[in-house]
Amino acid sequence: MQLKREKRGFGVLEATGLRKEFGHKVAVEDVSFTLNKGELFGFLGPNGAGKTTTIRMLVGLLRPTRGEIQVAGVDLQRRPMEAKRRLGYVPDRPMVHDKLTGREFLRFMASLYDLPARAVDEADHWLEQFDLTESADDLISTYSHGMKQKIGLIGQLIHEPEVLLLDEPTVGLDPKSARTLRNVLNGLCAKGVTVLISTHLLPIAEMMCHRVGIMDRGRLIAIGSIAELQERYHTESNLEDLFLRLTEAAEGERRT
Numbered sequence: 001m002q003l004k005r006e007k008r009g010f011g012v013l014e015a016t017g018l019r020k021e022f023g024h025k026v027a028v029e030d031v032s033f034t035l036n037k038g039e040l041f042g043f044l045g046p047n048g049a050g051k052t053t054t055i056r057m058l059v060g061l062l063r064p065t066r067g068e069i070q071v072a073g074v075d076l077q078r079r080p081m082e083a084k085r086r087l088g089y090v091p092d093r094p095m096v097h098d099k100l101t102g103r104e105f106l107r108f109m110a111s112l113y114d115l116p117a118r119a120v121d122e123a124d125h126w127l128e129q130f131d132l133t134e135s136a137d138d139l140i141s142t143y144s145h146g147m148k149q150k151i152g153l154i155g156q157l158i159h160e161p162e163v164l165l166l167d168e169p170t171v172g173l174d175p176k177s178a179r180t181l182r183n184v185l186n187g188l189c190a191k192g193v194t195v196l197i198s199t200h201l202l203p204i205a206e207m208m209c210h211r212v213g214i215m216d217r218g219r220l221i222a223i224g225s226i227a228e229l230q231e232r233y234h235t236e237s238n239l240e241d242l243f244l245r246l247t248e249a250a251e252g253e254r255r256t
């Protein structure tokens with residue numbers, strides 16, 4: 001399946017030569033990759049590797065110091081509005097408005113994307129799937145962290161993005177919600193949505209993702225399916241062992 005997808009090679013999200021400097025600090029250095037239509041991509045790396053910085057550049061919240069980003073063929077820097085309509089982004093800390101109810105928040109998100117009011121009614125199935133129907137008319141200030149994560153995600157689904165990026169999406173979710181999230185993401189990919197998730201949960205990434213990319217100290221040090229990485233590094237190790245081996249090897253090379 002995966003090989004077929006890669007041969008088809010329809011790049012929906014393309015990053016070329018991304019670099020981000022914060023003052024003298026280089027947080028991201030020469031990162032390039034292409035994600036295909038319907039692909040579930042795991043973005044991995046130790047703390048401080050540059051994942052969030054890269055994601056924030058990919059969704060247009062941070063301007064790259066250098067490099068280009070194309071979303072479904074649209075240049076994010078030159079045509080930001082057009083590119084951003086095709087994107088959904090759920091940060092690790094939910095960006096939701098405490099003073100609104102869940103349903104009011106969804107109406108607000110629909111208005112940002114100029115969607116008709118019925119788009120919110122059509123989101124009822126998402127509320128149902130994430131067990132939020134009963135609390136949809138409660139103020140978000142009364143929601144738990146996990147509930148805020150879930151309403152934030154639904155707010156990013158109603159404009160039907162072609163590319164969805166989620167930073168640490170399972171943090172704060174109970175086991176049932178985490179499973180629902182996995183099923184929802186698999187369902188979106190089957191419909192052709194491209195999904196990038198950053199996570200430290202390597203068994204989850206191994207189970208869910210078609211390909212993974214491993215960041216370390218600002219650089220993308222490996223990218224491929226688990227089978228491709230095993231072949232490339234002549235091992236049958238699982239993703240956790242591969243991850244530790246690759247990131248420790250990069251550390252060793254820097255020391256020598």
Ligand SMILES: Nc1ncnc2c1ncn2[C@@H]1O[C@H](COP(=O)(O)OP(=O)(O)OP(=O)(O)O)[C@@H](O)[C@H]1O
Pocket residue numbers: 022025027045046047048049050051052053054
């Ligand atoms: N606004 C900023 N100003 C200065 N340095 C920053 C800023 N944002 C990030 N950094 C630095 O850039 C590097 C990459 O950070 P980033 O948050 O992208 O890592 P990450 O891979 O998402 O880490 P984690 O897994 O811990 O969330 C870190 O060294 C961080 O301190």
